[in-house]
Amino acid sequence: MIWFANAFAWLADPAHYAGVNGIPVRLGQHVAYTGITLVIAAAVALPLGFLIGHTGKGRSLAVQVSGGLRSLPTLGLVIVLALLLGLGIGAPMIALVILAVPPVLAGAYSGVESVDPRVVDAARAVGMTGWQVLWRVEVPLGLPLVIGGLRSAALQAIATWTVAAVLPLGGLGRYIYDAIATYDYTEMFAGSVLVIVLALVVDGLFAVLQRLVVPRGVVAAGGAPAAVPA
Amino acid sequence: MRFRRKTSLAAVAAAGALVALVLAGCSTSNPTASPSSSAAAAKSSQEPIVVGSAAFPENEILAEIYAQALTGAGIPATTHLDIGQRPAYLKAMKEGSIDLVPEYSGNLLQFYNKDTTDKSSAGVFAALQKAIPSSLEVLPEAEAQDRDSYNVTKEFAKKYGLVSLGDLTKAPQPLIVGGNPELGQRPYGLPGLKSVYGVTSTLKPISDSGGPLTIKALQDGTIQVADIFTTTPAITQFVTLKDPKNMVLAQNIVPLIRKSKASAKVKSTLDAVSAKLTTKALIAMNGKSSGSAKESSAQIAKEWLSQEGLD
Amino acid sequence: MIWLQQNAGMLWGLTLVHAGLSIPPIILGFVVSLPLGWLAYRFRVPRHAKIAFGGVVLTAGGLLYAIPSLALFMVLPGILGTSILDPVNVEVALTLYAIALMVRTTADALASVEPDVRDSSKALGLSGWQSFWRVELPLAGGPLLAGLRVVSVSTVSLLSVAAVIGVNTLGYLFLDGLQRDFPLEVSVGIVGSVVVAAVFDAVLVLVGRLAMPWQKALRESRLTGVGEAAAS
Numbered sequence: 083m084i085w086f087a088n089a090f091a092w093l094a095d096p097a098h099y100a101g102v103n104g105i106p107v108r109l110g111q112h113v114a115y116t117g118i119t120l121v122i123a124a125a126v127a128l129p130l131g132f133l134i135g136h137t138g139k140g141r142s143l144a145v146q147v148s149g150g151l152r153s154l155p156t157l158g159l160v161i162v163l164a165l166l167l168g169l170g171i172g173a174p175m176i177a178l179v180i181l182a183v184p185p186v187l188a189g190a191y192s193g194v195e196s197v198d199p200r201v202v203d204a205a206r207a208v209g210m211t212g213w214q215v216l217w218r219v220e221v222p223l224g225l226p227l228v229i230g231g232l233r234s235a236a237l238q239a240i241a242t243w244t245v246a247a248v249l250p251l252g253g254l255g256r257y258i259y260d261a262i263a264t265y266d267y268t269e270m271f272a273g274s275v276l277v278i279v280l281a282l283v284v285d286g287l288f289a290v291l292q293r294l295v296v297p298r299g300v301v302a303a304g305g306a307p308a309a310v311p312a
Numbered sequence: 313m314r315f316r317r318k319t320s321l322a323a324v325a326a327a328g329a330l331v332a333l334v335l336a337g338c339s340t341s342n343p344t345a346s347p348s349s350s351a352a353a354a355k356s357s358q359e360p361i362v363v364g365s366a367a368f369p370e371n372e373i374l375a376e377i378y379a380q381a382l383t384g385a386g387i388p389a390t391t392h393l394d395i396g397q398r399p400a401y402l403k404a405m406k407e408g409s410i411d412l413v414p415e416y417s418g419n420l421l422q423f424y425n426k427d428t429t430d431k432s433s434a435g436v437f438a439a440l441q442k443a444i445p446s447s448l449e450v451l452p453e454a455e456a457q458d459r460d461s462y463n464v465t466k467e468f469a470k471k472y473g474l475v476s477l478g479d480l481t482k483a484p485q486p487l488i489v490g491g492n493p494e495l496g497q498r499p500y501g502l503p504g505l506k507s508v509y510g511v512t513s514t515l516k517p518i519s520d521s522g523g524p525l526t527i528k529a530l531q532d533g534t535i536q537v538a539d540i541f542t543t544t545p546a547i548t549q550f551v552t553l554k555d556p557k558n559m560v561l562a563q564n565i566v567p568l569i570r571k572s573k574a575s576a577k578v579k580s581t582l583d584a585v586s587a588k589l590t591t592k593a594l595i596a597m598n599g600k601s602s603g604s605a606k607e608s609s610a611q612i613a614k615e616w617l618s619q620e621g622l623d
Numbered sequence: 624m625i626w627l628q629q630n631a632g633m634l635w636g637l638t639l640v641h642a643g644l645s646i647p648p649i650i651l652g653f654v655v656s657l658p659l660g661w662l663a664y665r666f667r668v669p670r671h672a673k674i675a676f677g678g679v680v681l682t683a684g685g686l687l688y689a690i691p692s693l694a695l696f697m698v699l700p701g702i703l704g705t706s707i708l709d710p711v712n713v714e715v716a717l718t719l720y721a722i723a724l725m726v727r728t729t730a731d732a733l734a735s736v737e738p739d740v741r742d743s744s745k746a747l748g749l750s751g752w753q754s755f756w757r758v759e760l761p762l763a764g765g766p767l768l769a770g771l772r773v774v775s776v777s778t779v780s781l782l783s784v785a786a787v788i789g790v791n792t793l794g795y796l797f798l799d800g801l802q803r804d805f806p807l808e809v810s811v812g813i814v815g816s817v818v819v820a821a822v823f824d825a826v827l828v829l830v831g832r833l834a835m836p837w838q839k840a841l842r843e844s845r846l847t848g849v850g851e852a853a854a855s
Contacts, residue, residue: 085701103496153776153820155783158797158813165806168528241691245784248801250518250525258693259519260493262787265399271701274694285689367789369803394799396789524804602803606626608633 085271092272103256105276111252112280116239119175123182123235128228131190135224136216141191148184156181160246174246181242182235189231193224225295233288240281254280360388361573364401364410367394368521369601369609370458370543370594374414374565376613377585384623385581393609398423405448405570415568417453418561420444431558433457437566449571451582453564454589458543460500460522460560462489463550465530476554478509480537485512490529491539493517500560501539508559513537524602542591545599565589588620626807634796634811641792642819645779647714649823652721652774659722660729661755681727688723692716692781696788713785720781721774728770732763761835768831772824779820783812793819 092098099105134140159180163173197220205219221228247255257273260266361382365375372393382389392410395401398419404410417436421428424443430436433453440450464474472483480487495501496515505511518526522540530538530550540547567582597616600607607615617623627634663677663684699705699712736759744754760767786794796812799805 089701149776150817153780153817155780155794155797155813155816157784157786157794158809158816161797161801162806162809162813165524165801165804165809237689237691241693244691244693245787248519248787248798250516250520255693256493256517258697259787260517262397263492263494263519265397270697274697277694278690278698281689281691281694282686285686367798369799394789394791394795400789520801523802602805606803606805606807608630611629 085267088268089272089275092268093275098272108252108254108256109276109280112240112243112254112277115171115175115178115243115251115253116236116284119178119182119239119243120186120232120236122175122179123186124232126179127183127186127231128190131187131228131231132194132216132221134187135191135194136212136220144187144191148187151180151184154181156242156245157248160242160249164249171251174243174249174251178239178242178246182239185234185238186231189228189234193227193231194220195224196227197223222297226292229288229292229295233285233292236284236288237281240277240284244277360390361411361578362409363389363391364395364404364413365391365393366398366401366413367396370598371414372609373597373601373612376609377589377617378412378414378567378582380610380613380617381581381585381622382578384617385577387575387578387581405568406445408570411573412567412569415450415566416458416563417450417566418459418563420450420566420568422561431561433562433564436562437564440566444568447571448568449574451567451569451574451579452586453566454586456543456565456589456591456594457563458541458565458591458594459563460491460495460539461542461547461555462505462553463530463538463540463547464536464553466549466551468536469551469553474551474553476556477505477511477559478556480505480509480511480553483536487511487513487537488516488535489513489537489539490516490518490526490535492521493519495539504559508557543594543598545595545603547595565594584622585617588622624807627811634815637791637793637795638815638819641779641782641794641816642823644710644714644785644790644792645717645775645782645819645823648717648721648778649771649775651718652725652778653771655718656722656725656729660726661733663726663730664733677730681730684723684726687719692720692784693787695719696785710785710790712788713782713790717778717781721778724774724777725770728773729763729767732766732770733759735766736762761837764831764835768827768835772827775823775827776820779816779823783816 093105131144134144156177159177160174163177167173167176194216201219201223202215205215210218243251243253244255244258247253247259254273254277257276258270261269261273361379363375363379363382365371375391375393379389379391389412392404395404395410401410401413402423405413417433417440418431421430421436421440421443425439428436428439428443430439437450437453444450462477462480468474468483473479474482489495489502489505491501493515496517497503502513502515505513516529516535518529518535520526522538522544524546526535526538526540527544527546529535530540537553538550540550540552542552565586567586569578569582593616597612599605600612600615601609614623659680663680666677695716696712699715700709703712703715705711740758740762741754744758749757782792783794783797785792786798793812793815796808796815800808800812
């Protein structure tokens with residue numbers, strides 16, 4: 083328990099908030115990396131997932147590919163791409179987007195699929211085209227599950243960017259890896275606490291978002307995050 | 313009925329596979345130990361000397377060299393490699409699960425005595441003998457050193473006329489220095505550059521101990537000065553800046569051993585190894601590990617020992 | 624590749640350790656989450672107590688699952704009192720993740736059993752306990768297995784991160800490969816990890832088929848949307 087006391091002392095020390103290695107900078111980098119990962123993953127996986135959910139085709143392929151991608155060990159993927167593609171943010175970003183795609187994809191197609199087929203039929207009966215059914219009915223009603231997928235992906239990304247700091251990157255993982263080298267257990271612990279707090283805050287924000295996007299009068303499906311924390 | 317028989321066979325097979333996996337996983341053998349040393353241990357009835365190592369290739373090679381040299385001299389030895397950081401394997405030594413470890417004189421001294429002022433090889437060794445716990449001892453060190461060194465590209469050195477660390481003040485400050493994150497705090501890191509040579513610098517942390525990423529960064533200009541260890545194969549393409557004021561601690565390879573295992577025969581075997589171990593030899597060995605050959609630590613150790621007539 | 628041949632022994636050894644360290648969290652996670660999942664399912668609606676106890680369990684699980692693995696490996700020694708480089712930290716962390724995931728799945732799986740079935744059991748004279756073991760749990764088996772397969776893949780994949788704290792499984796190949804500029808070694812580690820995960824998955828599917836021979840008929844006669852959703 084003394085470790086918590088030491089870690090909080092470390093976190094309370096104003097010296098750790100200044101400079102390039104300060105907490106605001108590292109936190110900002112971590113949030114930025116995660117945000118960019120989500121945006122790219124969403125750009126790739128959301129359209130694909132909506133299509134799969136709407137047409138019903140390609141689902142088993144998507145499940146299998148997702149399962150395969152999910153079994154990739156994050157530390158290995160990040161390192162092998164860095165060795166092949168070199169220094170810089172590019173290699174880990176590619177790795178992280180690859181790992182973030184499965185949960186977003188699953189959220190997208192299960193969100194669309196979760197809409198009551200009778201509602202879809204009614205929409206078609208009213209004369210909506212396929213596109214209109216997708217964008218005006220399926221996506222809005224399936225939004226909680228879609229956001230659930232983004233939530234899983236966000237947690238996954240926060241966790242994996244921490245691990246990715248084995249490479250020369252910024253982010254909160256820097257505290258953990260640098261501390262391993264200097265045997266500074268307090269810094270390791272404090273860095274870990276920061277990562278955990280960030281993860282919980284982001285999780286909470288997404289949970290709130292999931293409730294907010296439920297159209298009035300509809301009971302949310304409340305999807306379980308089925309993705310892997312890295 | 314046919315289905316029943318198939319399922320019971322399959323059930324037995326699955327259960328058997330699971331049990332085998334669990335048993336295998338529960339075994340305490342270390343997968344990174346070399347096969348030759350375990351075989352040698354099996355032959356003898358004595359307690360083998362357990363040679364530990366830290367988790368990087370050079371230390372693995374050195375541990376293999378010690379273990380194979382001992383085995384060759386008729387002393388049973390096994391390896392327990394890649395234990396992690398210094399506190400971890402020193403703890404293992406205190407507990408007796410490891411007997412011998414290849415260490416670096418300067419870093420080991422600073423671990424026990426943070427504020428040591430001795431910098432030269434001889435000074436560090438003498439101080440080390442007094443600083444280590446009484447149950448351990450250090451045997452005579454090798455000439456080989458795996459020291460931090462500051463390097464610049466040949467072009468950069470030519471441009472500013474750089475030969476030694478003090479010359480860096482001729483280049484525009486602050487200089488971007490690339491190296492392990494701890495360089496920001498170590499006395500031979502950025503603080504030392506300032507206080508000993510008057511050089512102002514900022515750190516770009518690259519967590520690969522002066523490895524491939526650091527070298528690429530120096531080659532493409534992302535950093536101007538790189539902290540590269542003196543036994544890194546790629547160091548030969550750069551200019552290593554001299555350190556006349558001994559800012560960087562000496563880091564001779566020295567066997568750290570538990571006194572209870574340090575018999576006369578063990579000592580003489582290890583002394584013979586240390587006598588022939590040069591920085592150049594280590595550069596070549598590291599080259600075999602990370603270069604195109606990608607030889608295993610055990611192989612590299614074997615080749616060097618036979619080349620030096622120590623097997 | 625010559626390197627593969629020469630190092631086959633070491634690679635096989637690392638694979639076995641990797642598999643061996645993956646098994647306890649999966650099994651323990653499953654076993655511990657059965658009663659917890661049942662509790663979460665049973666008490667999910669607030670009755671006499673103001674809070675739904677079940678809801679609390681699920682929320683706790685969700686929060687636990689959100690904690691990044693490397694951070695958890697670091698923080699556990701402070702809580703458990705173990706040394707920071709002890710493999711026990713890794714096993715505990717992986718078990719916690721397995722529980723966190725399986726509790727949710729178990730609760731959902733039990734909830735997916737149709738209420739008619741429960742009524743039928745009561746009508747037949749089965750006690751609550753008998754009904755759970757002989758009727759509800761077997762029927763929830765499909766989604767449970769799907770959740771277990773996710774836990775299995777997750778555990779095998781996460782274990783390699785432990786190499787950072789010196790627990791040498793296939794993850795050792797990643798760090799050694801980084802230090803020696805050896806993408807082949809890293810790739811071999813990746814492939815090895817994926818293969819172990821695939822083997823575990825195949826074993827689980829086999830165990831599922833053996834334990835639940837009725838699943839095949841069920842699958843053919845009814846949509847199994849719940850099972851597939853849990854697996855995705």
